[in-house]
Amino acid sequence: MNRIGTFLVGALLLLVFASSTLFVVDQRQFAVLYALGEIKDVISEPGLKWKAPAPFQNVVYLDRRIQTLDSPDPRPIFTAEKKSLVMDWLIKWRITEPRQFIRNNGVDIRNAELRLSPIVQAALNEEVTRRTVSAVLATDRERVMQGVLARLADDAKNFGIEIIDVRIRRVDFSAQITDAVYRRMESERKRVANELRSTGAAEGEKIRADADRQREIIVAEAYRDAQKIKGDGDAKASALYSEAFGRxxxxxxxxxxxxxxxxxxxxxxxxxxxxxxxxxxxxxxxxxxxx
Known part of the structure; x- marks a missing residue:
């Protein structure tokens, strides 16, 4: 019984030792191996790995998949015409240098996103302020996104990440400008509607006048033809009367x-x-x- 108990204790200790020295690296992760608080190695190959037991070595995992950062709170951006636009954007990024990433942001991805958001917003401001509203909304939208992507390249290296894509999802005028635009559009539509009504009324009067003229012509021609027929009938009747009475x-x-x-x-x-x-x-x- 003592031998069995000793065996079980030994097996348990061996299992604890193995669990503290073995770890699994997923293909979706980086495994950062720390030795006494310093980064010893970064493991990117998936599989079963070995390390010294804690506290001599421990492992921290970083997500190596593509991440999405949305604009946290869209702020007005002034164009070259001094008009305010509100832009909703997103970026796609991923960790490429785990050591650099940890030095600048720690192991929490949210720290990197908090620091990255104002940098993206500043790059977007620089691109938009050089262009007009029509260019931002239509012709230069793709150039704006490519310009922001280029401006973020150096900052991304310092963060230990790669910016894969930048997208502008929505562009709106600020509330004050939107109201003014709607009012201007409403007044323009009313002006066009009034012009159409005036044109329609003039065309209606023209059509009615033409119809009245044609009616007068038709009635006059009908009266002329009726009088002609009546005159011919009277002439024939008179001729018949004269012929009959002459006999x-x-x-x-x-x-x-x-x-x-x-x-x-x-x-x-x-x-x-x-x-x-x-x-x-x-x-x-x-x-x-x-x-």
Whole structure:
């Protein structure tokens, strides 16, 4: 029993010793080996590694993957026209020199990002202040990003890192300028709308006037054609009457007298005062013979 207990204690001590001397390096990490507080080695090859037990040696790991730093608090930047822009940016970076990184920032990546943010903002300011608003928004946007990337190269070496990419995600006017721009856009749209309304009203009046003119022309032409047709009809009727009455003048005289009587005595209330011996009553007196 004592032998088994001794064996178990020995195995346990061996396991503790092995766990304090062996460590695993992941392919996504740098392993920084410290010996009595000083950097002894930086291991980048993944696998199982050996070290002296603590406190003689210990290991600190650094993430070697690409990191993303976003703009913490976008601040106004003045362009060459003295107009204020608010820019939202990000950078992609990674650790390339672990020793240099630890000397300048320690082992916490957040320390590096806190120091790197104002440097990026300053580089962006220098690039933007040399350009106009239209250039920043349209033509020179890519040049601005490349210029910031070039300005950060030396600072990145001091940090022990590499800046892989710089991106401007959003560019806006400051609140005061945005309100002024919106007001100007609104007034411009109103001016254009009023011009369109005026043009439309003028075109409407022109169309109505043209329609009225065409209506008058059409009515006049229709009246002219109607009078012409009526005149032709009256002429033909007169010719027919003349031809018919010419064949028998006495009957024509009798027919016309009857027509005159019918028109004269149409209403019972009509009163006529005439001499019975006048020619108007000649037919009634038998002065004409009807056939």
């Amino acid at each position: 028998d003048p006495q009957f024509a005289q009798f027919y016309r007298s009857l027509d005159a009587y019918r028109m004269s005595f149409r209403n019972k209330s009509d009163v006529m005062v005439l001499d019975p011996s006048s020619d108007f009553f000649k037919t009634m007196r038998g002065g004409a013979t009807a056939r």
